[in-house]
Amino acid sequence: IGILILYSRLMNIFESNHVGGGDLLRSGRVRRSSSTAILGQRHHISQQKLQQQQHVDHQRQKNNSNKRNKIDPTTPNINPKRSRGSERGHVECDDPDISHIVSYWNDPRSDFDRTFQSPFLTYPPSSSSGHDTTAINNNQQEERTRYLSFEPDCGGWNNIRMEFEIMVVLASATNRTLILPPDNPLYLLYRDKSNKHRGIQKFFQGFDDIVTIISTEDFVQKEMIRNKNYRLPLDETNRTRVLGSLKQCIWMKKSDKSCLTLFEYLSKVADYVPKWHGEHHCLIMDDENWYRGNHQNNENGKDVNHDERIARIHKFCAKRTPIYYNKQMHDAPLLHFRSHFKDTRLLLHFYAFVHFTNPKVGNYYKRLVRDRVRYTDEIFCAAGKIVKSLLVESSSLDGDAKGAMIPSEDGDVGGDANVGYFAMHIRRGDFQWPKMRISAEEWFENTRSWLVPGQLLYIATDEMNRTWFEPLTKHYQARFLDDYNELVGLSDLDPNYVGMIDQVVASRSKVFVGTYFSSFSAFIGRMRAYHGLSGKKMYYSHPDYWNETHSWVYPHSSYSAREFPLGWVGIDEDDEPSEKDFY
Secondary structure: OHHHHHHHHHHHHHHHOOOOOOHHHHHOOOOOOOOOOOOOOOOOOOHHHHHHHHHHHHHHHHHHHHHOOOOOOOOOOOOOOOOOOOOEOOOOOOOOOHHHHHOOOEOOOOHHHHHOOOOOOOOOOEOOOOOEOHHHHHHHHHOOOOEEEEOOOOOOHHHHHHHHHHHHHHHHHHOOEEEEOOEEOOOOOOOOOOOOOEOHHHHEOOOOOOOOEEEHHHHHHHHHHHOOOOOOOOOHHHHHHHHHOOOEOEOOOOOOOEHHHHHHHHHHHOOEOOOOOOOOEEEEEOOOOOOOOOOOOOOOOOOOOHHHHHHHHHHHHOOOEEEEOOHHHHHOOEEEEOOOOHHHOOOOOHHHHEEEOOHHHHHHHHHHHHHHOOEOHHHHHHHHHHHHHHHHHHHHOOOHHHOOOOOOOOOOOOOOOOOOOEEEEEOOOOOOOHHHOOOHHHHHHHHOOOOOOOOEEEEEEOOOOHHHHHHHHOOOEEEOHHHHHHHHOHHHOOHHHHHHHHHHHHHOOOEEEEOOOOHHHHHHHHHHHHOOOOHHHEEEOOOOOOOHHHOOOOOOOOOOOOOOHHHOOOOOOOOOOOHHHHO
16 A cells, blocks of 8 residues: 555656646646556555655645746756647557656647648749749649658667658658668567568657658559659569569568669669768758759858858858758659668768758757657557556665655755666677777776665666676666566567667666667667756766766767757757757
């Protein structure tokens, strides 16, 4: 009974730290779980702790109205305010508590976002340079559908995800139909022995309301076979291989279902094939000048805000070459990205590659990725059950250092309370940064000042040998994903979901320690930021990078090594995100 009462209190605290959205918050109540102890543990909770928690709840309710719209980096559990018409997103799950534990997105989105129209869809009726574009627009209405195709990144899942976010943003901003690659053996996602082929869309909840999608097979059937807009290979062997790889393909050149043959063919028939690299180029989406003939890959389009805009572009691109979106790119019916290969790889975050000169437009697309390019409900449901279990277990442990509800000096149990669990991501597999592959003893020594001995520590890892973690497990109550196999039914889920589930669980910890240069750790940091958690509650295990997320840093090389606050700070506003919004 004590567990149930305390859990109810904990859920109220958890929910009250998120401003806006959702029937749970408006009703002021949290629906209780039917289970009283997720792991079957029963711990005594003293009456004194319950009375203390009641006092904390009262104090928080008293101060809540004054703190709702303040972003304090030392108090992580503050969700950005929601715009008019938006509500907190929902997770379809058999446990009704999960949505308010793990969701960070808006669904429905705000009134503004639902009615937003990209300035890059058609040419303006007329331009300030005096060129009448009415005839051009009339011709556009009669043109065939424009497409964007791409090749999945050659790296692991989070590298694939980063590139995919770029493609979704570009397709949405320019009104292109996004061609989804055939199902293929995505690197390291081989856990399902019965079927090693997966489509990227398999891991996302659904985004067809923000961009039109089409399969590679349907695209070939429509545009090549039926409409004959593109010619199939004349060579019979290549034609057979292309047609045989439309549903599924593998990364072997001589296979009859070769991804390499298919994408090489698409690159040859495409109307525009960018030769861009994320570390060397940046894409500029200038809504005031993209359609002007004198603004193709140059900075000669002089206007009122020219100098200020160019200064922002130079700051964003740094040492990279700016590429301006222009008429040539816009008019190309088929735009194909050869992003699988190292010379044209887009291994960076969408907000570090694409720069919208209008911050209002740029913030819209950052919200679009936050709200629509998210993991499936299956992933969030499973992860949410683990988070809930960890929260219940942490609140049940005796002793101040083991999870007791200790309010901060101002009576707030949100940011500084010991309720909750710690998390680590320990990368051990095929990691190309040997300097980051430190021992378990180093993990403990490097992080001991941020964690509390005896507390719950969730470890997301690709290391299968549990004895390797002994220097950590003798100091912390360590938990791993497979400890929750029965709770969440891991055996019934796609086995390739395990990494994503780990990410969601780690993102809800009160303190997270990641592996620098790992895009897996980096995305955990972004999800934490979407929840409103401070970067000062995240660390890196290597002493050279331990506090990388504690200050405002503009995107820089190596762009994939970490996330940057430009991707989430101030994105619910209309202005350019800046350092003042971070602190």
